[in-house]
Amino acid sequence: MEQVFDMACSLFDEHYRPEVFMYFHQTWPRGQLVVCSPEGRVLGFINGVLCGDGAARVMLLGVNRMMRGLGLGPRLLKEFEARAVMEGCQRITLELRASKQRLLAFYLRNGFVAEAMLPAYYSDGEDGVSMSKPIQLNI
Numbered sequence: 001m002e003q004v005f006d007m008a009c010s011l012f013d014e015h016y017r018p019e020v021f022m023y024f025h026q027t028w029p030r031g032q033l034v035v036c037s038p039e040g041r042v043l044g045f046i047n048g049v050l051c052g053d054g055a056a057r058v059m060l061l062g063v064n065r066m067m068r069g070l071g072l073g074p075r076l077l078k079e080f081e082a083r084a085v086m087e088g089c090q091r092i093t094l095e096l097r098a099s100k101q102r103l104l105a106f107y108l109r110n111g112f113v114a115e116a117m118l119p120a121y122y123s124d125g126e127d128g129v130s131m132s133k134p135i136q137l138n139i
C-alpha cells in the first residue's frame with residue numbers, strides 16, 4: 001500500500017492522503033489490484049469502489065513510466081471488470097480531466113464511451129468527462 005501511495009503521488013496531479021488507500025482497501029478489498037515485479041516492486045495498480053447502483057467506479061489507475069505501452073493498464077482494467085461482474089455490477093464508470101486527450105483515447109480503446117461533461121469538476125476548476133463501459137458475465 002505504501003508503494004502504491006508513493007506511485008500515485010508521483011503520477012497524479014491531485015494530492016492524496018494515505019487514509020484514502022486504506023478506505024479503498026477496507027470497502028472493497030477485491031477491487032484493489034497491483035501488478036508486481038518478481039522482486040515485489042509495484043509496476044501498476046488500480047483502485048476502485050462499488051457505487052451501489054450497479055456500477056463499479058475506477059478511482060485510480062497507474063502504470064510505472066518504464067512499463068507503459070506494454071498492456072499492463074488494459075490487463076488491470078480487464079481483471080477489475082471481471083471482479084466487478086462477480087459483484088453483480090453491470091457497468092464500470094470513471095471520470096477524467098477534460099484536457100487529458102491521450103487518456104481519453106486510452107479509455108475509448110478499452111471499450112469506454114464518454115457520457116457527459118462535468119463543469120469545474122476538479123479542485124482547480126478544470127472540467128471533467130465521465131465515461132462508462134457496460135460489462136457482463138462471460139461464461
Ligand SMILES: CC(C)(COP(=O)(O)OP(=O)(O)OC[C@H]1O[C@@H](n2cnc3c(N)ncnc32)[C@H](O)[C@@H]1OP(=O)(O)O)[C@@H](O)C(=O)NCCC(=O)NCCS
Pocket residue numbers: 011059060061062063064067068069070071072073074096102103104106
Ligand atoms: C493510462 C495508463 C494507465 C495506460 O497504461 P499502459 O499499461 O501504458 O496501457 P497500454 O499498454 O494500453 O498503452 C497505453 C497507450 O497510451 C499511451 N500513453 C502513454 N502515456 C500515456 C498517458 N499518460 N496517458 C494516456 N496514454 C498514455 C502509450 O503510448 C500507449 O500507446 P501505444 O499503445 O500507441 O503504445 C498509463 O499511461 C498511466 O499510468 N498514465 C498515468 C496515470 C494516469 O493518467 N492514469 C489514469 C487516470 S486515474
